[in-house]
Amino acid sequence: MKNKNMLWLILLCISTPVFADNAVQGFQQLSSYDWHNLFSKDELFFIARIGMGLLLGILTGFTHDIKSKNYVGLRTYGGVALGAAAFTATATYLYLLTGKGNALQIIAGVTTGIGFLCAAVIFKEGSVVRGLATAASLWATAAVGIACGAGLFAPAIAITIVIVLFHFFPKSGNAAIDD
Numbered sequence: 622m623k624n625k626n627m628l629w630l631i632l633l634c635i636s637t638p639v640f641a642d643n644a645v646q647g648f649q650q651l652s653s654y655d656w657h658n659l660f661s662k663d664e665l666f667f668i669a670r671i672g673m674g675l676l677l678g679i680l681t682g683f684t685h686d687i688k689s690k691n692y693v694g695l696r697t698y699g700g701v702a703l704g705a706a707a708f709t710a711t712a713t714y715l716y717l718l719t720g721k722g723n724a725l726q727i728i729a730g731v732t733t734g735i736g737f738l739c740a741a742v743i744f745k746e747g748s749v750v751r752g753l754a755t756a757a758s759l760w761a762t763a764a765v766g767i768a769c770g771a772g773l774f775a776p777a778i779a780i781t782i783v784i785v786l787f788h789f790f791p792k793s794g795n796a797a798i799d800d
Contacts, residue, residue: 663714666772670710671703674769677781678702681762684788685755693742693755701738701759702766705731709770728767735763754792758784 660668682698712727739756761784768777 667710667714670770670772671706673774673777674706674766675699675703677765677769677777678762681758681765681781681784681788684785685758688788689755691752691755693759698759698762701735701762702769705735705763705766706770709767710772711770713771724771731763731767732760735760754787758787 678701679695679699681702682695685698686694708727708731709724712722712724716722716724739760742756742759743750743752745751761780765777765780765784768774768780
């Protein structure tokens with residue numbers, strides 16, 4: 622089995638340069654690409670959107686880590702904001718580039734996906750429910766990422782400030798529910 626995989630790898634490596642020139646459109650432009658201007662202005666703004674989402678998500682996760690020591694923290698919040706910003710920025714960019722697609726459907730998909738992630742954060746032990754505040758702030762952090770991905774930096778910063786302030790509010794205790 623190992624030799625068979627090695628044979629396929631060798632065939633792939635040998636055949637790729639032979640057929641790539643004819644099979645891939647734009648292969649000639651790649652060799653003459655101006656590598657000094659690696660990113661266009663649109664791509665730099667795209668990167669700025671995602672980077673801002675990541676930074677605000679990390680800030681939210683950092684303040685969450687300060688106040689509560691549980692399994693959801695800096696990496697989770699940063700990843701949620703990064704992913705939401707990347708999906709939104711990509712959908713927006715592709716719509717502006719091609720005129721096709723619907724960025725609102727991507728935002729709805731991100732919101733639904735984060736809802737499932739937040740459901741995994743909420744636990745019920747007997748008549749006590751835990752993790753509601755964490756799930757709510759995680760969901761709001763996805764909204765921060767979506768705002769950054771859409772290029773709405775001021776609202777994203779305002780939402781982040783509110784989330785950070787919520788992390789420093791005193792706990793009201795665990796919610797008790799009846800079965």
